[in-house]
Amino acid sequence: MKELITAVRDGRLDDIPALLTPLDRAERRLVLTELKVMRKEMRSWPWGERTRARKAVLVAGAGCHAGAAGCATWIGAREQREWVRSPYPWVLEVLVGRDPAWLADLARRLTARTVESEAEYQLVLELVRMAGCPLPVSDGLVRGWAERVAGSRWQQRPPRPLIDILRAEPHLGVLAPHLLDMPELPPPVTWAATQDPAEHWPTALTVLSAEGLLDRSTLLDRCVTRLVRGGKTVDMRFCLQVLRGLExxxxxxxxxxxxxxxxxxxxxxxxxxxxxxxxxxxxxxxxxxxxxxxxxxxxxxxxxxxxxxxxxxxxxxxxxxxxxxxxxxxxxxxxxxxxxxxxxxxxxxxxxxxxxxxxxxxxxxxxxxxxxxxxxxxxxxxxxxxxxxxxxxxxxVDAYEEVLPPVPVPRRLDPAPADTAELIEEVVALVRSRSREVTAFERALDGLIRCAHNARADLADALRAALAGQWWTEPGPQADIDRRFLRNHDGLQVVAASLLGRVSEKTVGDGRARWTTSDTCCHAALDGVLYARLWEAATVIRTGELPFLLATPTWHTGALDPTDLVERLLTYQKLGLTPGPADFGQALLRVRRTDGAEAAARAASLGTAEGDRLAAWIRADEPVAPVLRRHVETESPEPQGWFPRPARSTPRVLPATNGHPVIQQEFPRSFHWLGRPHSPRRQQCSHWGDTSPQWIATLPADGETLAAWLLPFLTCEEDQRGVAWPLPALAETDGPAEGAIHLALAYGLGARYPEDRLSAVDALLILAARGRLDANLLGGELSVLIDRELMKPSRLAAAARTAAATGAYQTVLSVLVPVLTALLAREQAPRGLSDLLGVAAECAEQCGSPQTGGIAGLAATAARGGSTQLVRQAARLEAACREAAG
Missing domain, CATH: 1.25.40 (Serine Threonine Protein Phosphatase 5, Tetratricopeptide repeat)
Known part of the structure; x- marks a missing residue:
């Protein structure tokens, strides 16, 4: 037994079968107990040593199990599959001599588990051969079979024809029909570049059916059943091809x-x-x-x-x-x-x-x-x-009434958890999920500062136990932990690690000294503000001096009530505390400035530097970065860095932003990017597919500025999904909604992917419900984008139809009127114009609005005659207009 355990630790697979043979059932049970302990120990071993030993543990454990159920669980454990070369030949060797019924039971149980590879398919196949039993079938087993068939084609040169491989399959009659019952077909089965039966699965199956190797009635019944049931497009295409081939x-x-x-x-x-x-x-x-x-x-x-x-x-x-x-x-x-x-x-x-x-x-x-x-x-x-x-x-019918969504009501944040156990629960949830949700993050960050002020020792003990197992809690060189935190602060973890002394004081100081470079993108700059706050919180939590943070939002959007901020500054004044620069800077960016005259007066009466800054900030009521009232055409920057954005050859329509001297002079260095003038020509970005509500919550009172900065990444990129995700949040921000927000909305309404257009539709309806939508401005932006071939009219028509279907017919029609006016004035109508006319006609019929009478060229288009959709839809729109006016 000791020699066997040593062989397992050394990973000597060839020695294990001979060492297992003389052991009786009781001895194998004792070995199995040690193997279970060893399997847990191996999780901390180096990868190469762990992989060799894990194979040996798998083989020895399979030979030691007396029951088929336990053996199947042991072999099928996910952690036992960390290998490149399959250990299953040795598994089969240690199972030689077992009762055929036992082997058949093992094969059935393994098949019922998740079979994910060709190697596992081969294992089940060999067990079936040794047991002399029918082959059990499952989705996983068929996937493994399909991968083996696909792989065997390329083991010879030239590749072996698919139909010849299938003809030689001993279990073809069982496995092939099961393909048609699977929720999703294996990729090797659905991929094909030709209808040749040498490569094309559906054609091969119908040929084999004609040869009598497959039961034709079974294929027919399962194809029809699957087509009635429905599924993915590629699966439906496969079944339809088989059905047609059966004739x-x-x-x-x-x-x-x-x-x-x-x-x-x-x-x-x-x-x-x-x-x-x-x-x-x-x-x-x-x-x-x-x-x-x-x-x-x-x-x-x-x-x-x-x-x-x-x-x-x-x-x-x-x-x-x-x-x-x-x-x-x-x-x-x-x-x-x-x-x-x-x-x-x-x-x-x-x-x-x-x-x-x-x-x-x-x-x-x-x-x-x-x-x-x-x-x-x-x-x-x-x-x-x-x-x-x-x-x-x-x-x-009753008089038409526009249906718009309810005006979004800002939701107040609940106070930070006062109970330590509740706070720890929220912190652990955020750490494990890496969530960027604004309300949960801000409550947890403020709660850590509050709890450290009131019960620092109790908080440290609770965090130490709750976050055990995180990478920075494990023993290791301090320099490695510091270096990783500097490279990536890991959100709230750097604050917790600072409280527990797992990140050095020097590293915390270095983190606070970092700042955003001037040539970075807006995403990195907005992240830089968050990073500055986190490093600052990591500093103050060590002492527990501050009772709370100033920048914690009042509402879910990230906005901060000026009255709340004045009260917090008053408490700081009574305690003789100096606010953190980053915390106070973020508070100023979040504070609502509209109707803030009373709050400004109270702030000025505090007699502190921070109170004076707050009063001046509210009274000035200026955007963080004024958006230039002109459009500029810009080419995408040349690719730079490891992850450059793909270059566009078509010039885009984008605004630039001006600088803000107060940001440069009075805010911490990490905020200075926000106060510099920016042109979209100079922006570089590697934030592919990133979505962070924290970006919006950094400037909730300056939606126009945010829209101008985010616009280069909201344009209709043909190869990216999800680019329009910020639009609904931008529509809920405070401040004026002018050219930048409407241009961003225009790009979103013409986006390639339906989910992006749906985000834009949500933003459109929110703006309309809040009374902030300028239909003529939006229509003009849409016309410019279509004129410069930055948008396809058919995509705009799809978005407009979706918006109209919610009941906002009047809103959609008011946006389309200036677009149609511009497009009908062209000498040659663009593709998709008939779709826009159709949506406008439907809106006019529903809301009974005569405003379409102002569309120049509509009557001339309708009078052309013919049966084209352009003429028909123009006539329909004109008829609806006449009926509404009559």
Whole structure:
């Protein structure tokens, strides 16, 4: 036993099987106990030594387990998989001679666990061979099989054809059909650059089905079931390719009419299109009843994909021509398309109803006329020609009322936790999650300072126990800890480490002396203000002198009530305390300056330097960095550093900012970047994908300044998601909302990705609800961006449609009017203009606003004639305008 343990510690895998053989069951149980202890010890070993020993522990433990359940748990433990070369051949060697039923049970249990690699698939396969049992199947096992098949293709040159590999698979009939049941298909299966069965999985499966190696009915049933269930686009494409390759017979298609109906109603567009084709074929063979057609058509005509809706109308028209008596049942279904958002679909539906209306009874005609009353103004004359006196105006509607979200109400921060246990709980949660949420961070930081002032020793003891296991609490050279903290302060950890004496006093002093360089980006500058506050807090918490911090916000936005700040300064004055420069500087940047005359007078009456500075700051009521009232074109800077932003070749429209001498003269050095003039030409940034609410909370009273600084990183970068995340927060900031905020909002409304446009829509509605939206200014910015090809009109149309769907039709229309005025004045209409006209027309129809009469060129565009969407939507908008004005 001792020799075995020594071999395990040394990582001698080849010696373990022979050393295990003479041990009886009791001895193996004792060895297993030592192996469990050793496995815990290894977590602190160097990586190379730990990896060798971990393999040996895995092999020896597998041989020592008497039960299949315990052995499967031991082998499948996640921490036992830290290796490059698989140890499973030695595992199989120590299991030789076990009862076949035991091996079969082990294979089943391992398969039920997470099988994540080809090596684990091979292990289960060998266990099945040794046990002589059927192969158990799981999603993980099939993933491992797919990886092994993909890897074996490239083990020969030239690569071995996929279909030949699959033909040779002994368990193909079990594994391949399971692919169609998995929640997500393995990537090696879905990737393909050709339809050649030598490389293409769907084609290979259908060929093997034709050869009899796969059961065709099983593949067919599972494909149809998966397509009805839905899933990722790539998985649906795979199943659809297999289904088409199976080439269903007429009888097979007829047996699945319910499935085709479900796919046509709810499936992704390609799946719904295939289902439509199947239904059309069934109709041609007389296998589709009128009732079933009416039922599925009612669902399809509500879809937004115009191609699917047009195809369904074609099918309905064909049936109506062939079976005129079906008009009374099918025409009410066709009339459902009268409310489709596309006016071309509405027109097709109206023509189809007009063609077959004489075959209907009077009561059906009356019902159809009632449904036609929902048609917009552009189709009103055509509908009256079809229905005559039967067509009545729609029911009287109430006066239009704009629907906007409630005005955001600032939420007051709860006081910092007074109870030490509650404070420790919040600090530990922030440290472990690395959250940047403003309210939790500010409460915890202020709470640490307060608790250190009142019960410093108790706080230190509680933090020492709660943060045990953090990297800086482990024994190690002090120089390494100091160096890492200087490189990255780690948020609240540097404050806690300073209290516990785990970071040296010299390092804390060096951290306070650091400052943001002049050529950095705004993100680093705003972070620099936070870092200065943290290093300052790390200094004062050592003594516990300060009773609280001055810069703790009053509201969740980061804003600070000037009355609260005056009260805090008064307490400092009574205690004879001097505020920390960084803490007081951040407090000034956060204080609300509007309607602060009374607070300014009280601050001036304190008779302290800080009170005078606060009074002067409130009375001046100036932005931190005035935004220049002009736009500048800038090329992206040349790539620099390790992580440069990708250069753009198209000049962007960006504002510059001026300097603020007070920031330069009276604030700490870490704040000086904020007071310098900045041009977007000089900004370098490596904050790819970073999102920090702390940036907004640094200047909550100067949204316009923040927008100007963040604008270079809010522009429509084609390769980045999430760039528009600050827009809703900017819309909630104080101060004027002028050119910079509206330009940032314009960029967001034309962003590439839907989630960015959704952020911009939220900001648009917030600005409108607060009464801070300048529709003409925003429309002008949008026109400039479209003119310079920095925005696609179709993306703006998608964002505008989303905003309008919330009920803000009047707001959206007021923004689109100046955009349409500019675009219709062009000699050549840009792509996507019809989409913008369609959204504007929908808004005009909903809110009944005649303001579109001021769009120059609208009437001329509508009068061109033809059937293009541009002309149709222009006519629709003009008709809505006339109706509103009439």
């Amino acid at each position: 269903l017979t007429d009888r097979e298609e007829a047996a699945r009419v319910t499935d085709w109906a479900a796919m046509a109603a709810d499936g992704p567009s390609p799946v719904a299109g295939h289902a439509q084709e199947a239904l059309a074929r069934l109709d041609g063979h007389g296998e589709l009843s009128i009732d079933r057609l009416a039922d599925v058509s009612g669902s399809v005509l509500f879809r937004t994909e115009k191609k699917l809706v047009r195809s369904q109308l074609v099918l309905l028209g064909r049936v109506l021509r062939r079976v005129p008596s079906s008009a009374e049942e099918l025409l009410p279904v066709v009339a459902e398309a009268f409310v489709h958002p596309d006016i071309g679909i509405q027109e097709r539906a109206l023509k189809l109803v007009a063609r077959h209306l004489p075959a209907t009874a009077p009561d059906v005609r009356k019902d159809l006329a009632g449904m036609a009353s929902q048609l917009g103004a552009v189709h009103r004359s055509a509908a009256r020609a079809v229905f005559g006196e039967l067509l009545v105006d729609g029911p009287a």
